[in-house]
Amino acid sequence: METLRNKIENIMKKGSEARFSSVPEFVCYLFSVVYGIVVRIRACLYENGIARSKRLPCKVVSIGNVTLGGTGKTPLTLYVAELLKRSGYKVVVISRGYGGRAEKSGGVLSDGNAIFMDAEQGGDEPCLMATRLRGIPVIVGANRHLAGEKAMRSFDPDVLLLDDAFQHIQLQRDLDICLCDARKPFGNRHLVPRGRLREPVSHLRRAHAIVLTRYSTSEKMPATDRVTIEKYAPGRPVFRCSHMPAGLKNPATGKTHGAGAVTGRKVVAFSGIAENDDFAAMLCGIGADIAGFMSFADHHPYSETDVKEILQTAKDLNVDYIVTTEKDYVRIGKRMATSFPTLVFLISISFGEDADAFESFIKNRLSNS
Structure with a gap:
């Protein structure tokens, strides 16, 4: 399955002028044509009032x-x-909760103070947002209208x-x-x-x-x-x-350090996000000495085997820190921080x-x- 994923991702990256050099590429093209027809019909139905969008009172x-x-x-x-x-x-954030068990059923992930779901229940990105957003509730649910109605009843935003x-x-x-x-x-x-x-x-x-x-x-x-x-x-x-380094958080102590905390330090980094190369580039940009980098698929559910492999790599390479992203840390949790010095790379928008x-x-x- 991972091989199939890699093949499709490679096809997605090929230029628009590329010829159909393989059967998988041609099959992907046919599926994209069918998908495009469906998407255009759906948009047309809403734009012409045949399918009606719903309104919330805020x-x-x-x-x-x-x-x-x-x-x-x-x-x-x-x-x-x-x-x-x-x-x-007064704001409430609504997210699909992709990959979480509550994606279909929906629910309150955070009331702005307490967090009621972990990444397996609510999804990694909503959990990340709930951790960062103090005083702002986060609700998950694939049906945004139903999630919005729940937000209105619970928080009146x-x-x-x-x-x-x-x-x-x-x-x-x-x-x-x-x-x-x-x-x-x-x-x-x-x-x-x-x-x-x-x-x-x-x-x-x-x-x-x-x-x-x-x-x-x-x-x-x-x-x-x-x-x-x-x-x-x-x-x-x-x-x-632009995306800017906002510091490095030590989850074991709760303290946040400046980006210089890894400058010249030997690290093993890992991530399972859409653009793993961007994370590696930002680490290099702040002067980290990346002895090893482990890439996983976006939203990758880390297993105990993955954790052991990351920890063993860090020990074998005798690095100072393991560094990962916020999104990955909410999925892998304390299994990493309690076993090896770990830093979470924080990103902000400027x-x-x-x-x-x-x-x-x-x-x-x-x-x-």
């Missing part, structure tokens, strides 16, 4: 993307949640913040923010499973704003992608942000010179909707 903000994972939705959701809280709004909900058009929203990785906004421009698009790029028209994540002045976005955004989201504001404009846009949009 402001609704959605954060999502048009590609499979890795654009930085979770860090931006954290950023926007804190921004809204500082602005005086001013704003519901939907994580990864650009495709969840069954629920009306007052603000739809679409994220694009500035380095590769639309992948190879094919729909899954031939490419990484979850829906056609033309559906950017639903977005009220575009946020380019992992933006770097040294790496210019391809001109064709800029034209695509201008074509399908004309007049929409485009904001730029809008730089776009910060004031982004905040003003959100406030104005909510006050005028």
Whole structure:
């Protein structure tokens, strides 16, 4: 199964101009065509009022993307949640709870103080958000409308913040923010499973704003992608942000250290996120000496065998620390921290010179909707 996953991921990464060089590639292309037809029909039904979206009695903000994972939705959701809280709004975050046992049934993961589910129940990303967001409840559930109704009954929020909900058009929203990785906004421009698009790029028209994540002045976005955004989201504001190291947390002590804590130190790192290479690059960027790096699939459920392998690798290489991401740590838990010096790499979002404009846009949009 892992081999099949790897084959499909490799096909997704191939350029849009690549010929069908293998049977699996051709099969993926056929599936992407069928998937595209279904997605377009579904969107058409909602846009023409044949299928009706539902409304909740509060402001609704959605954060999502048009590609499979890795654009930085979770860090931006954290950023926007804190921004809204500082602005005086009573906020509840709603997440699908992907991979958790409560994904279908739904439930309150956190009331803003106590956390009632672990990653196996509520999913890794919602658990991460619940850990970081003090005073902001987190609810999980694949049906965002039902989750929203539960939020209204339990917490009476001013704003519901939907994580990864650009495709969840069954629920009306007052603000739809679409994220694009500035380095590769639309992948190879094919729909899954031939490419990484979850829906056609033309559906950017639903977005009220575009946020380019992992933006770097040294790496210019391809001109064709800029034209695509201008074509399908004309007049929409485009904001730029980047992912920044926010420190390293020692889960054994609860203390957070500066990024310099691993500068020149020998480490073994591991991650199971959409962009493992980005994590490795950020570690290198703060001067860590990576003696070994172990990559796993996104949302990987760590087994005892995995834990033993990571620990043994760290011991064999005689490193100072094991370093992983927040998302991975909520899945692997204390099994690692109590066995070997472990640090959790913290990431934050920085809008730089776009910060004031982004905040003003959100406030104005909510006050005028």
